[in-house]
Amino acid sequence: MKQEQKSHTLGELTWPEAQARLESIDIVLLPVGATEQHGPHLPLDTDAFDALHLAQEVACSLPDPKPLVLPLVPYGVSYHHMDFCGTISITNETLTRLVYEIGLSAAQHGVKKLIIINGHGGNTPALKNAAQMINRDSGIFTCVDTGETSDVDIGGLIETPNDAHAGEIETSTSLALRPQLVQMEKAEAFIPDFSSRYLDFSSSRSVEWYARTEKISSSGVLGDPTKATSEKGKEIWRIMIAQLTRFVAELRDLTLEEIYERRY
Numbered sequence: 001m002k003q004e005q006k007s008h009t010l011g012e013l014t015w016p017e018a019q020a021r022l023e024s025i026d027i028v029l030l031p032v033g034a035t036e037q038h039g040p041h042l043p044l045d046t047d048a049f050d051a052l053h054l055a056q057e058v059a060c061s062l063p064d065p066k067p068l069v070l071p072l073v074p075y076g077v078s079y080h081h082m083d084f085c086g087t088i089s090i091t092n093e094t095l096t097r098l099v100y101e102i103g104l105s106a107a108q109h110g111v112k113k114l115i116i117i118n119g120h121g122g123n124t125p126a127l128k129n130a131a132q133m134i135n136r137d138s139g140i141f142t143c144v145d146t147g148e149t150s151d152v153d154i155g156g157l158i159e160t161p162n163d164a165h166a167g168e169i170e171t172s173t174s175l176a177l178r179p180q181l182v183q184m185e186k187a188e189a190f191i192p193d194f195s196s197r198y199l200d201f202s203s204s205r206s207v208e209w210y211a212r213t214e215k216i217s218s219s220g221v222l223g224d225p226t227k228a229t230s231e232k233g234k235e236i237w238r239i240m241i242a243q244l245t246r247f248v249a250e251l252r253d254l255t256l257e258e259i260y261e262r263r264y
């Protein structure tokens with residue numbers, strides 16, 4: 001078990017081991033999270049823990065050669081949660097720059113494919129920007145997954161609309177992995193009711209718009225954590241890991257030329 005873990009976690013390797021691994025595998029996973037309020041019932045590191053867990057499980061699920069998992073970026077763009085104590089936020093510029101430089105370093109050591117596994121929606125603009133610039137300046141394949149590979153499957157498991165933050169989904173996934181850190185007795189529902197369908201997060205016609213969470217929800221919750229169960233959480237993890245593993249397996253076996261040319 002120890003040996004298996006060592007084989008895919010970059011931070012646990014020595015430099016000669018990293019060099020040897022990158023001669024047999026050219027794909028890496030970069031988990032990016034956040035340190036921010038998740039209501040009165042979930043820990044501040046929920047997004048960071050979840051992004052790292054997903055990356056590690058995907059790497060573990062694949063047969064050798066497994067992709068390498070880069071060290072977690074535990075901070076994200078969380079200005080909208082700053083009214084809640086404990087939130088640590090960095091700017092879009094800082095996150096973009098950090099991830100850009102991580103990507104360029106990886107490319108310099110032979111990485112050809114970088115999958116950014118994003119655990120926090122607020123990071124998406126910065127990560128897309130970074131991914132674009134990594135591709136521009138190093139030519140490697142770079143993409144961002146904020147759940148797009150599995151969202152369509154997970155939607156059907158969830159009872160509440162607008163389950164955007166610390167609600168049914170995130171509380172379920174936390175119950176499945178770290179029930180000792182979930183304070184269900186403090187979980188309370190807050191389902192936002194938006195004044196326009198164009199502002200409604202669950203509408204397919206919704207525009208991108210931004211607000212400080214406190215303006216919408218005094219507890220910091222957007223969704224219904226009381227509907228959360230460990231069973232739902234296990235199913236969500238199973239789906240997310242399976243979909244992302246499938247995608248990473250496909251990418252792993254493609255050269256850059258094939259990614260651009262081959263049609264499925």
Ligand SMILES: [Zn+2]
Pocket residue numbers: 038046047119120165166170
């Ligand atoms: Zn979260």
